[in-house]
Each structure stands twice: as C-alpha cells, then as structure tokens.
Amino acid sequence: MIYAVAGASGQLGQLVLAALVAKVGAANVVALVRNPAKLADAAAAGVSVRAFDYDAVDAAALEGVDRLLLISANEVGKRGPQHQAVIDAAKAAGVGLMAYTSILHAPTSTIGLAEEHRATEAALAASGVPHILLRNGWYNENCTGALAPSIEHGAIIGAAGEGRICSASRADYAAAAAAALVDGAGGDVHELAGDEAFTMADFAAHVARLAGKPVAYVDMSQADYAAALEGVGLPGWLAAMLANSSFASSQDALFDDSRTLSRLIGRPTTPIADTIAAALA
Numbered sequence: 053m054i055y056a057v058a059g060a061s062g063q064l065g066q067l068v069l070a071a072l073v074a075k076v077g078a079a080n081v082v083a084l085v086r087n088p089a090k091l092a093d094a095a096a097a098g099v100s101v102r103a104f105d106y107d108a109v110d111a112a113a114l115e116g117v118d119r120l121l122l123i124s125a126n127e128v129g130k131r132g133p134q135h136q137a138v139i140d141a142a143k144a145a146g147v148g149l150m151a152y153t154s155i156l157h158a159p160t161s162t163i164g165l166a167e168e169h170r171a172t173e174a175a176l177a178a179s180g181v182p183h184i185l186l187r188n189g190w191y192n193e194n195c196t197g198a199l200a201p202s203i204e205h206g207a208i209i210g211a212a213g214e215g216r217i218c219s220a221s222r223a224d225y226a227a228a229a230a231a232a233l234v235d236g237a238g239g240d241v242h243e244l245a246g247d248e249a250f251t252m253a254d255f256a257a258h259v260a261r262l263a264g265k266p267v268a269y270v271d272m273s274q275a276d277y278a279a280a281l282e283g284v285g286l287p288g289w290l291a292a293m294l295a296n297s298s299f300a301s302s303q304d305a306l307f308d309d310s311r312t313l314s315r316l317i318g319r320p321t322t323p324i325a326d327t328i329a330a331a332l333a
Contacts, residue, residue: 054116055233056082058104058138059123061090063193064153067226068121069094075234082117106134114145121233122152124169128293131168132175139172139179149182151233153225156189156245156308163300164293182238186229189245189313190219190306192327195255199331201284203263209270211277211295212252213302218245220313221322228316245308246321258325262332274299 055072059065060083069091072081078098083091088101095101102113106125114120120142125134135152142150154169155161161169176183195217202208228244250258256269272280274295281291300306314321 053118054080054082056084056114056117056120057123058084058106058120059125060094060101061085061087062123062126064222064226064229065123066091067223068123068229069099071227071230072233073097073099075230084113106138109137109141111141111144114141114147117142117145117147119149119233120147120151121229122150122172123229124153124172128165128168128289132171135168135172136175139175139181143179143181147181149184149233149236149238150176151184151186151229151236152176153229154185154187156187156243156306158185158187161300162303162305164296184232184236184238184240185242186225186232187241187243188225189243189308190217190301191225192219192221192246192322192324193331195219195324196327196331199259199263199328203259203265203267206266207268207270208252208256208259209272209277209280210252211272211274211298211302213271214251214253215302215304216249216251216307217255217301218247218249218306218308219324220244220246221327224313224317224321228313231316231318242312242316243308243310244313244316245306245310246324247311247314248321248323249307249309250324255324255328258328262325262329 057068060069082100084104086105091101104113122138125131155166158169253269256267260267278291278295
C-alpha cells in the first residue's frame with residue numbers, strides 16, 4: 053500500500069510525513085510538494101518525493117498511489133479550483149481513497165474560511181472517490197504566534213468574547229491524519245478538536261502565569277479588532293479573516309466536546325498551556 057501526502061512540505065505536512073513513515077515505513081510513503089528540494093532529508097531517508105503543484109496538477113505524480121491525503125492549500129480564495137484539480141487527478145490516477153483536512157463542523161461553521169472547505173467536501177462527494185473528512189479545529193499554534201508583543205504590552209486582543217475554544221497541537225492533528233489515512237475507510241467523518249475548552253481570558257491567564265508577567269484579555273468588536281490588526285501592519289484581507297474567525301469563536305464555532313481526536317490518536321490532546329510553555333521557551 054502506497055500512501056501519499058499532498059502539501060508535504062508545509063508545517064502540518066512535514067509532521068504527517070513523519071507520522072506516516074513511523075507507521076508504514078519510508079518505502080511506502082510519497083511526498084507531493086511544489087519544490088522537492090525542501091524535502092531532501094525525507095528523500096534521503098527513503099521517502100519518494102515528487103513534484104506536485106496545486107496550480108498545475110499532473111496526475112502522473114499520483115501513479116501507484118493507493119491512498120492520498122489532500123492537505124488544504126494555503127492560498128485563501130484559490131483553494132476551490134486547486135482542490136478540484138487534485139481531486140480530478142486522483143480520480144484519473146485511480147487513487148483508491150482520499151482524506152482531506154477540512155474545518156471543524158464544516159457544514160454549519162460560521163467561520164468565513166469554511167466556505168472553501170464546504171466546496172471541497174462537495175467536490176469530493178461528486179467525484180465518487182471514496183474519502184475521509186478530517187474536520188480540523190483550531191491549532192494551538194494559531195494562538196501562540198504573537199506572544200512576545202502580547203506579553204510586552206500586557207494584553208491579548210480579540211473578538212472572541214467568552215467563546216469556548218477546543219484547540220490541539222499541529223502534531224495532534226498530524227497524528228490523526230496519519231491514523232485515518234492508514235486505518236480509515238471511505239465515508240469516515242472526524243470532527244477533530246482538543247480535549248479541553250478554554251476562553252481567551254483563560255488563555256491570557258495561562259500566558260501571564262507562564263511568563264511571570266501580567267497579561268489580560270481585551271475583548272473588542274469584530275470591526276475594531278480588524279482595524280487593530282491592520283494598524284500593526286496586517287493586510288486588510290488577512291485582518292478581516294482573522295477578525296471573522298475570532299468573532300465566530302465567540303459563538304462557539306471552535307468548540308467540540310466529542311474527544312474524537314484523542315480517541316483517534318490514542319492519547320490525550322496537547323493542552324494549550326503546554327504549547328504556550330514551548331513557545332515561550
């Protein structure tokens with residue numbers, strides 16, 4: 053059985069690649085990546101690294117692949133046609149099963165990012181290719197990227213209100229993707245989220261405790277949060293996207309208490325405090 057990962061050089065992709073190699077051996081793993089040079093180490097370890105561009109998909113790169121993980125592209129606004137091209141190529145190449153990294157509660161999610169994920173889920177259904185949906189919640193790392201300025205100013209801003217967030221580490225989601233790709237079956241749908249919920253006020257309290265400095269959460273309207281993000285240099289589209297996601301979380305768009313993720317990976321998910329501590333270290 054040959055397992056392939058599309059988007060294998062990204063932050064999630066490299067973790068999935070490592071998890072797959074650990075499960076099935078490098079000889080049974082194909083890494084699909086725009087720039088194969090980025091995975092020279094994986095190639096040296098025995099992984100088959102093939103050129104694969106979401107903007108110019110070549111079905112020949114999928115030759116011999118039995119099961120394919122499609123990691124969602126990172127170009128928001130272009131993902132619909134990019135994902136469709138991969139699905140079409142997988143069907144043409146005779147791939148027996150696909151898995152796709154979607155978003156938590158995709159059919160009903162109020163997060164703007166969910167639209168392209170819903171379109172991809174629909175494309176998979178229309179393709180007739182057996183598939184698994186990995187509906188990933190938020191990554192812990194999404195919350196820890198700006199800790200230094202937050203600690204410096206003593207404030208973490210957002211529009212999340214008292215919404216509950218069940219995030220997990222990238223490594224947790226990578227382990228789930230590898231497990232589902234190897235052991236799963238077409239029709240599986242996994243709503244994946246962390247074991248424990250926290251609010252952004254809870255998050256700020258963890259940061260304050262671990263940094264040894266006062267840090268508080270400051271809640272804002274969606275519009276004011278977007279304006280604040282633009283004020284620190286983010287492009288308007290990105291500021292709007294982040295503010296939308298934050299506000300949606302105020303309505304529990306990132307909450308799920310099924311513990312499906314921890315059952316799939318056979319261990320508890322990584323607590324947000326652990327990821328904060330690692331980031332501060």
